[in-house]
Amino acid sequence: MTVTYEVRIWEVRRNQSSKAPSFEARWKVGSKSRSKTFRTKALAENFLSDLRQAAKKGEAFDVATGLPVSMLADAEPSGPSFMQFAQSYVVSRWRTTAPRTRETEAYALLSLIPALVADVPGRPEDDELRQVLRNHVLLPESRRGTLTRAQAMVLRWLEKASLPLADLQEARIVRTALDAISATFDGGEAAANTIRRKRAILHHLLELAVEQKVFPTNPLHEIKWKPPKAVTVVDPRTVINPAQARQLLAAMPKVGRTRGARLKAMFACIYYAGLRPEEAADLRLKNCTLPESGWGQIILEKARPQANKRWTDSGETHESRSLKHRAKKETREIPIPPALVVILREHIDAYGIESDGRLFRTANGGSYSSSAYSYVWQEARSLVLTDEQARSPLAARPYDLRHAALSLWLNAGVPATEVAKRAGHSVEVLHRVYAKCMEGQQERMNGKISSALDE
Template sequence: MNTSYDVQVYKIEVRKYAPTSSGKARTSYRVRWAVSGRKFGDTFKTKGLAESFRSKLIVAQREGTAFDTTTGLPEPMARALNARSWHQQAIAYVDLKWPRASAKHRKDIAEALTTATLALLSPRRGAPPTEEIRRALYRWSFNKGRRATDRPEELATALHWLESNTADLSSLSDPALTRKLLDALALRLDGKAAAASTVHRKRAIVSGALRYAVETGHLSTHPFERVTWKTPKLSTEVDRRAVVNQGQGQRLLIGFRQTTPELEALFGTMYWAALRPEESLNLLDSEYERPREKGGWGRLHLTGALSEAGTGWTDTGDAIEKRGLKHRADNAVREVPAAPPLCALLDRHIEQWPPGPNGRLFVTRRGPGGIYVAAKSRPVTRNAIGTAFHKARAAAFTPIEQASPLARRPYDLRAACVSYWLSRGISPALVARWAGHSIKVLLEIYASWIFGEEAAAMKRIEEGFELFPDDAGNIRPT
């Protein structure tokens, strides 16, 4: 908001008009003033209203209040004119981000803004149940695609109540309210502390919505800058306990072969080539370059990923969204070497389970009750991947291993591959290119694997041990 103290307030201008067809004459009263040489005016039906408004301008001028050069009003009045509720601001932010956001990110935005809105509700009577408000926000207010249709009848009451019962943006100048908002982002629905990654993600989204309010002039400063609130410490480094060694990895792949053999190669691409699960689902037969000779190296030419988000969040209305590679242009291609064991796995998979009609290697092949069905074009669902992974884990690991963090998620297989590459002394720049990371992110996540300093240090310490006979005459280091 641009302001000025150069203000002039003129006398009220009386305007008389000719009688109308009913024979009544009409008089209006116009208040005129100027800010930085730019003239403004407002017309009132009665002299009393005009004098009241003019006196507000004069009082503001005498008290040294800055005037907005766009509206001509004193700054407090200008801000009141541009007042916007949090609910309105959140919807505006959804509309801003929607066209360029992936379906999954759209869901993340809706989830974060729903949490924030519930913390900023006005404590008034007649409020619908919290769960009904949550559904109205998540399923309609913060979903641009659904807002293009008629309001659902079952959500109409909650949506009508929300329009006038969330805090104004200006009220976030109160640090207590801002802190209440931040505290809400750190909790799950059951009231327990949320994971650090969830808190960071939600805080970033809500901060973006407030930053957009500053850009549009509905807030003068970002509310988060006025409070001291620490987000939970986020550990980006991969947990060594979750990374399988080669023996454990081999047992896990055998577990897939025993439980869901048609998915062994899917998990093999994560373990041997560090593919993300969504990249494995998008892998086409044409993107697999076979080895020139048996037992040799092949190559994968990755062109995108498949993400399962739900029908309400994609532009096509399909539950699956096809998108480009992460952090790359839509038409980018990432090449990853396919080790001989992976090539053998893929060749066997393609021979036993030919690609689907669309050329994808990993498509739904099981129907109700686990019965095999003809290959379709539908990719393997997230639930099917999770079920297969836990079955193989139970079949491959000992009870102690199952109770540990070892390979609890399919993504841990990718971490095992990247960790192995780095432990073998492969250049971090090359590993980052194969894995689809930036070098900065790679260094943050896998720093402990890059040069093997710890293992080398322990080896040097062990080499310095002196040998002495023990009581039984055996030679042992002390």
């Protein structure tokens, strides 16, 4: 225990950030400012009176808790620490969440847990804290690895320093949490989408605390803080036209010895059928109707997203999962044009299928990592696009093929309900995301306004 005799106590003040009446007791122990919120002013004044009496008696104050030594033994149990509650939150949701969701939740907690700690001496480096959290604390007990001696010391520090969950009733602590999710691990400004995802996880965790009667209301609701606006619409500069798509697909066999050729049909599925990359990765022969001529059909059953091995059930980087935003065993039917039928038939003739029926896999039967197929895509872009185009956002990612597909369907006059059905979107999301990719809309609207003005 680290103690000090340097104590300063201020008057009680009204908590302006709280909608319900509450009062804040404020004091400082050493260089650490402390505060505690009470429902009534009398309770706050009584608490500060106890602190003043202890200071007048010459008692030492504990730096970690801000309390005089005499009050430590009498202090009421503060309940779980934030780290303990976060750990139980992750573990309790493990069975019902997808690997990518587990990874996203852990990523948010890697920012929050190291930030919500007391000023306890001997703080390890942040990367040491995150390593112990990632490989031990935020995993089910059966999946935790053996800690080295140094890691065990890091864990003991975390267990000692992690703030009580109840401290998040203080506006100051909540703002510390919001500051933490707004920064990258190296201290830079985090992307808007990242901040919003992490804030949603913090909100959900605190809602669970409300459900368990730790808090009367969610402390986040008392804070005047707005997440940054995130880009939710597709940049039309990323959308390629059909001729460019055909050129890029034709260039695939020129990339590598066999990798580009093996991936050509997968990229074609993303463009011609509007599949997500993880949906194309799990496409099987039984899902495809491929006639010798005319239109065919794909009936999607599963997706094969990629996640770090520590978050998957099997310990592999790829696992078959139900379709995004769909119930288990729900399927999605997608008519596919003759051009894609031909490409798929050629792919099957050349490479066959895996024992489980998958069409797209490495020469050894594994799944392509996102980095592997992204590399092939970038190589094809460099072969087809001009230097200026290659430096632009045009088809910068394989996923932009899907954006090009849906934009093409909408501009061709396919009803939004049908496009949404094929893409696995809601109509509302479709209109919002692809609003800027509807060619000719501005001209038509301007024409209607001109006609009205001429009347």
